[in-house]
Amino acid sequence: MMLALAVLLPLGLGAFFAAWPRPDPSLRRGLAAAGALWLLAVALWLLTQALSGAPAAVAAGGWPAPWGIVLVADALAALLLALTALLALAALAHAAATDADRPLRSFHALFQCQLFGIAGALLAGDLFNLFVFFEVLLLASYGLLLSPQPTAGHDCPPAVALHYVLLNLIGSTLFLLAVALVYAAAGTLNMAHLSARLGALAGPDQALAGAGLLLLATVLALKAALLPLLAWLPGTYAAAPAASAALFTVLTKVGVYGLVRLWTLTDGSIAASLPGVPAGTDQSGAAAAHPVAALLGPLLLAAALGTLAAGAVGALAASAGGMDAPGKAKRLLTWLLPVSVGTMLLGIAAGGAAGLAAALYYLVQSTLVTAGLFLLADLLPATRPASAPLPRPAPVLGALFLLGAVAIIGMPPLSGFVGKALVLTAVGPAAVGAAETASGTLWPLLWSAVLLASLLLTLALARTGIGLFWQPAGTAPQAPPPGTAVLLPAAGLLCAGPLLVVLAGPAMALANAVAAQASSGRDYAAAVAALAAESHPAYGRHQAAGAAASPP
Amino acid sequence: MEWLVAGAVGLLVGAGVHLLLKPQVFTMVLGLLLLSYGVNLLVFATGGLVVQEPPLAPLRAGAADALPQALVLTAIVIGLAVTAFALALALWAAARTGSTDVRAGERDEPAGDDRR
Numbered sequence: 001m002m003l004a005l006a007v008l009l010p011l012g013l014g015a016f017f018a019a020w021p022r023p024d025p026s027l028r029r030g031l032a033a034a035g036a037l038w039l040l041a042v043a044l045w046l047l048t049q050a051l052s053g054a055p056a057a058v059a060a061g062g063w064p065a066p067w068g069i070v071l072v073a074d075a076l077a078a079l080l081l082a083l084t085a086l087l088a089l090a091a092l093a094h095a096a097a098t099d100a101d102r103p104l105r106s107f108h109a110l111f112q113c114q115l116f117g118i119a120g121a122l123l124a125g126d127l128f129n130l131f132v133f134f135e136v137l138l139l140a141s142y143g144l145l146l147s148p149q150p151t152a153g154h155d156c157p158p159a160v161a162l163h164y165v166l167l168n169l170i171g172s173t174l175f176l177l178a179v180a181l182v183y184a185a186a187g188t189l190n191m192a193h194l195s196a197r198l199g200a201l202a203g204p205d206q207a208l209a210g211a212g213l214l215l216l217a218t219v220l221a222l223k224a225a226l227l228p229l230l231a232w233l234p235g236t237y238a239a240a241p242a243a244s245a246a247l248f249t250v251l252t253k254v255g256v257y258g259l260v261r262l263w264t265l266t267d268g269s270i271a272a273s274l275p276g277v278p279a280g281t282d283q284s285g286a287a288a289a290h291p292v293a294a295l296l297g298p299l300l301l302a303a304a305l306g307t308l309a310a311g312a313v314g315a316l317a318a319s320a321g322g323m324d325a326p327g328k329a330k331r332l333l334t335w336l337l338p339v340s341v342g343t344m345l346l347g348i349a350a351g352g353a354a355g356l357a358a359a360l361y362y363l364v365q366s367t368l369v370t371a372g373l374f375l376l377a378d379l380l381p382a383t384r385p386a387s388a389p390l391p392r393p394a395p396v397l398g399a400l401f402l403l404g405a406v407a408i409i410g411m412p413p414l415s416g417f418v419g420k421a422l423v424l425t426a427v428g429p430a431a432v433g434a435a436e437t438a439s440g441t442l443w444p445l446l447w448s449a450v451l452l453a454s455l456l457l458t459l460a461l462a463r464t465g466i467g468l469f470w471q472p473a474g475t476a477p478q479a480p481p482p483g484t485a486v487l488l489p490a491a492g493l494l495c496a497g498p499l500l501v502v503l504a505g506p507a508m509a510l511a512n513a514v515a516a517q518a519s520s521g522r523d524y525a526a527a528v529a530a531l532a533a534e535s536h537p538a539y540g541r542h543q544a545a546g547a548a549a550s551p552p
Numbered sequence: 553m554e555w556l557v558a559g560a561v562g563l564l565v566g567a568g569v570h571l572l573l574k575p576q577v578f579t580m581v582l583g584l585l586l587l588s589y590g591v592n593l594l595v596f597a598t599g600g601l602v603v604q605e606p607p608l609a610p611l612r613a614g615a616a617d618a619l620p621q622a623l624v625l626t627a628i629v630i631g632l633a634v635t636a637f638a639l640a641l642a643l644w645a646a647a648r649t650g651s652t653d654v655r656a657g658e659r660d661e662p663a664g665d666d667r668r
Contacts, residue, residue, distance in 0.1 A: 146641075158648045161641060162641065165641055170572065172634070176627055183595075183619075
């Protein structure tokens with residue numbers, strides 16, 4: 001039941017805010033913050049539940065598993081849900097402190113819908129509901145992107161909004177196409193059930209399912225902003241209001257999550273034989289892999305390398321240009337997302353379970369720090385048409401920027417270094433001997449890509465940092481330092497850098513446990529199978545009586 | 553029957569993709585609409601194309617699978633909503649930039665940003 005609440009609570013709050021858009025603003029903020037806190041609590045509960053070996057699962061409406069709406073919270077989903085709730089809390093606090101939630105009447109309704117979409121996409125146990133929740137998430141993100149920004153002096157440019165919306169609408173249509181192809185071939189959409197059936201398909205059905213799965217991978221790559229499909233990201237995120245951009249940093253990770261899920265689905269590791277339905281595999285649990293699984297590794301590796309390179313070069317190019325301070329900083333920060341997605345995907349694609357664990361540690365720290373930097377960029381003094389000299393930002397902002405930059409580049413004292421070192425170890429020569437790694441002789445290439453990208457990021461961030469913060473005293477008036485309430489959300493997120501180094505041991509133990517569960521998939525499959533058995537006891541008898549009436 | 557439906561899906565998707573490749577925003581929305589019609593028809597067809605059978609699979613062998621019909625209903629509703637949103641957005645953008653070209657208004661930022 002806790003699991004259903006994780007999805008229902010943001011939906012209920014969103015509906016409440018939409019139906020009653022103008023209650024007392026402090027009440028609205030209090031409710032929204034309470035909702036995010038509650039989501040965090042639920043996510044942590046689900047995480048402990050999943051790590052105890054029995055992931056929570058629920059069949060909405062009591063329909064049996066292969067057809068009903070199934071929500072499953074394995075450790076991977078719960079971890080990302082907790083990360084989302086943390087980001088939401090910081091973004092809401094920032095929006096409240098800077099009054100960014102006032103210009104758009106439906107800000108809180110859209111924000112809760114966004115959380116509803118993200119939570120649903122993470123917990124969805126079948127492909128069609130993944131599509132539906134992605135649609136919810138995207139619709140809410142359109143609204144948040146387009147919200148007016150009176151303090152920034154300009155709203156989202158029409159072309160940026162059109163490109164983002166039209167591209168994602170095409171992506172959604174292709175998502176539906178992929179779902180239809182997979183269903184036509186395999187006759188099911190439940191992920192665990194698909195995992196059991198896909199490998200056993202033969203001939204034209206296998207080819208049709210393969211086309212659907214690759215199309216699905218393409219659409220998820222669009223959400224994760226992998227190389228050929230990343231051009232939409234920088235303009236969009238730079239144009240979004242800071243609080244929304246901070247939450248958007250997790251959207252690309254939802255795409256990465258989808259790719260991981262798709263991979264474990266195609267290689268048969270989350271296969272569950274559901275009762276009453278003819279599965280394509282024997283009861284031993286070891287389902288055959290679909291041929292697409294073997295393709296996904298090299299494809300993701302190539303995309304990861306390309307994304308990493310594009311992000312690093314983009315960051316270097318973006319630090320030039322004469323925009324106002326927040327715009328300039330945000331334009332640079334958007335390019336940090338492809339770099340971090342590329343780095344984590346490299347670990348996932350080439351490192352096996354150890355790579356996934358390293359990528360998860362890196363994912364958490366890079367998402368928190370990037371979101372913190374987005375919030376920080378919003379506090380920089382913006383150009384006003386009347387005032388000639390731009391006031392110098394307060395020193396505390398410069399110190400925080402340095403903290404975030406060191407963490408995101410991956411320089412020694414902070415968490416980015418630990419994360420990148422873990423990813424490099426997982427794909428490095430020591431791990432090559434392990435059978436599960438796919439990197440083989442590629443590791444020098446992977447290492448140089450990650451390290452060169454770090455060098456380019458150092459240059460880009462140093463150049464922008466000098467331009468923004470290192471101005472001779474006396475040339476311009478000093479801007480007053482922002483108040484504690486305004487500074488706290490950004491500083492809190494940026495504290496993830498030092499904090500995740502101090503707690504690197506427990507954090508890595510957690511990441512290892514989560515990665516082990518995600519890559520073995522046994523617990524996930526068991527949770528779904530148990531659900532199918534209990535959700536509809538009468539169904540099994542009915543199906544047995546009705547002989548072999550299998551879906552086409 | 554199969555050929556008819558397959559041809560319709562192909563025609564709709566082909567026309568949709570053709571229209572999507574134009575730079576005019578309303579043409580693109582129209583293309584998106586045709587594309588989603590084609591995909592909806594495909595989803596519907598995945599349940600099997602049979603006539604004069606009850607719509608409940610376990611009752612008689614050979615009946616159409618009812619699940620895709622439930623899926624396509626959801627997809628149609630979502631498609632309607634997002635198309636309405638895309639049209640509203642297109643109208644807003646056209647009013648802002650005075651042009652229906654999707655590339656118009658890329659530079660709608662404060663003066664001084666001329667690098668991109």
